Amino acid sequence: MFTIGEFSMASGIPVRTLRFYHDEGLLVPAAIDPETNYRFYDERNLERAGVITALRDLEFSLDDIREILADCSDDCEILAHLERQKDSLTHKLRHYQDVVQKIERLIEHQRHAREEEKMSAATYEIAERQIDPMLVAGIRMTGHYSDCGQGFARLCRALGRHMAAGPLCLFYDGEYREGDANFEPCVPIRKAVSIDGISVRELPAARCVTLIHRGPYDQLRTSYARLMKFVKDRGFDVQLPTREVYVKGPGMIFRGNPKKYLTEIQLPIAG
Amino acid sequence: MFTIGEFSMASGIPVRTLRFYHDEGLLVPAAIDPETNYRFYDERNLERAGVITALRDLEFSLDDIREILADCSDDCEILAHLERQKDSLTHKLRHYQDVVQKIERLIEHQRHAREEEKMSAATYEIAERQIDPMLVAGIRMTGHYSDCGQGFARLCRALGRHMAAGPLCLFYDGEYREGDANFEPCVPIRKAVSIDGISVRELPAARCVTLIHRGPYDQLRTSYARLMKFVKDRGFDVQLPTREVYVKGPGMIFRGNPKKYLTEIQLPIAG
DNA sequence: CTTGACCCTCCAGTCGCTGGAGGCTGTAAG
DNA sequence: CTTACAGCCTCCAGCGACTGGAGGGTCAAG
Numbered sequence: 001m002f003t004i005g006e007f008s009m010a011s012g013i014p015v016r017t018l019r020f021y022h023d024e025g026l027l028v029p030a031a032i033d034p035e036t037n038y039r040f041y042d043e044r045n046l047e048r049a050g051v052i053t054a055l056r057d058l059e060f061s062l063d064d065i066r067e068i069l070a071d072c073s074d075d076c077e078i079l080a081h082l083e084r085q086k087d088s089l090t091h092k093l094r095h096y097q098d099v100v101q102k103i104e105r106l107i108e109h110q111r112h113a114r115e116e117e118k119m120s121a122a123t124y125e126i127a128e129r130q131i132d133p134m135l136v137a138g139i140r141m142t143g144h145y146s147d148c149g150q151g152f153a154r155l156c157r158a159l160g161r162h163m164a165a166g167p168l169c170l171f172y173d174g175e176y177r178e179g180d181a182n183f184e185p186c187v188p189i190r191k192a193v194s195i196d197g198i199s200v201r202e203l204p205a206a207r208c209v210t211l212i213h214r215g216p217y218d219q220l221r222t223s224y225a226r227l228m229k230f231v232k233d234r235g236f237d238v239q240l241p242t243r244e245v246y247v248k249g250p251g252m253i254f255r256g257n258p259k260k261y262l263t264e265i266q267l268p269i270a271g
Numbered sequence: 272m273f274t275i276g277e278f279s280m281a282s283g284i285p286v287r288t289l290r291f292y293h294d295e296g297l298l299v300p301a302a303i304d305p306e307t308n309y310r311f312y313d314e315r316n317l318e319r320a321g322v323i324t325a326l327r328d329l330e331f332s333l334d335d336i337r338e339i340l341a342d343c344s345d346d347c348e349i350l351a352h353l354e355r356q357k358d359s360l361t362h363k364l365r366h367y368q369d370v371v372q373k374i375e376r377l378i379e380h381q382r383h384a385r386e387e388e389k390m391s392a393a394t395y396e397i398a399e400r401q402i403d404p405m406l407v408a409g410i411r412m413t414g415h416y417s418d419c420g421q422g423f424a425r426l427c428r429a430l431g432r433h434m435a436a437g438p439l440c441l442f443y444d445g446e447y448r449e450g451d452a453n454f455e456p457c458v459p460i461r462k463a464v465s466i467d468g469i470s471v472r473e474l475p476a477a478r479c480v481t482l483i484h485r486g487p488y489d490q491l492r493t494s495y496a497r498l499m500k501f502v503k504d505r506g507f508d509v510q511l512p513t514r515e516v517y518v519k520g521p522g523m524i525f526r527g528n529p530k531k532y533l534t535e536i537q538l539p540i541a542g
Numbered sequence: 543c544t545t546g547a548c549c550c551t552c553c554a555g556t557c558g559c560t561g562g563a564g565g566c567t568g569t570a571a572g
Numbered sequence: 573c574t575t576a577c578a579g580c581c582t583c584c585a586g587c588g589a590c591t592g593g594a595g596g597g598t599c600a601a602g
Contacts, residue, residue, distance in 0.1 A: 017589085
């Protein structure tokens, strides 16, 4: 016979938990002194305790364990329980895998954005640059500019892990349109995929006049004005679609501070 | 302004949970009617709600979320939090992987034992058989026979996934010894591994006189008696070590019913 | 007889909700 | 004008598997 403390050492179960198991009827001491209420455990308790810890190690719930102990006297008979438990744990496992993957993507995305930001933060001036071709997935839309957020949301959901860099938007109008603008939110991707309603193609290389705009989107027009003046002065021809690259904008989690948004405007030119 | 029900639909958070978040100070409504105590939510609440659900989806605790909301106004700033969360989730992930693997091993082990049992259940008679060579890991011990359980426990812990079949024991004494028997608990393994205190080698093929003993181990002697008589009658020579294969014995979880134990005694013979 | 280790019971807290009881308000239908 | 119903409120309890603390009894040794 063991006192609860001795039994705790023998079984590797904390005293508190032993008392709890007793309350739960899961592991009832062999004897209880009716005077002092001291619990006393025996060999058979020890064996049962072993089974309980073995099953707890396999993440069975106490209810499951109660059931198993009632049903089974043999390893063979718990096969069905094991299978069920395995399934349920596999579910959890997959869930955690998904979440970890999501976080990894977010982290990578942040790193990327940060680098891009650093790289381009210096150049708030108008520049002429060659833009390399890239594979993009886009959703062509008509409506108000501000609706492009929904397009990005859809692209993110649909493409998740395939996204290669920050989003951009193509504008197909040669003029400013209020409510029926013609534009296409896009994200660069690594590999072609085919999803209904999403067009995947290579965006061609282009010589562009570019400018990084710092601040909220409703002030973009001033930067467009500067760019257009520059283009006019040089006698360039602006080709459609024009592009906006959202170097730093509202994040995946936070809306962020619009004063810090960075948007690169790219006007493809000919001539 | 939204009522709580409208806001629930807009945010995708159940009404109950919204009230709970309010109690917790995590998402405080923009206004509360002092007469009716009705809650009213606004756009900024909606944004915050979005952040909260995004972070909950990443399995952040409410405390973490509170902290993040206080610290960060930007995706970039939560990078550290993301990293920490990823680490903690990766831990859980690995834990579940381990447990699932453990269960898989147990299941496989059960299946195996069951098959073996079926295959051999018919042959309760003495037979002469050729035993194939096999790779085993063993721990040589001296002491009481019953101590071999500890040896198996150690082998299981150390070799876990490498175990290929049920355990066996080798006996090096040409006589019955009470307290200083010389024996070696072994498990067949698939691949050689080197672990301190565990000897790995190929157990040679052997022509054996075998008998499956059904029942508790303390009755093994009667089966040994039958076997020895058989051997004597035929004029065979018993070679050491002799072997016992525990076809069905105490399980990994349950001790099982000793009356159902199956033990194959194998006496290697020469001549 | 005291000390200190060990045991007891009972209650509360963890985490993130979820459920129910019981009650108020506001609107629409009978 | 009553009644029904939807929608809101507060307060309390429960889940699962413990863990922690308060407050108090018991036991063996010095």
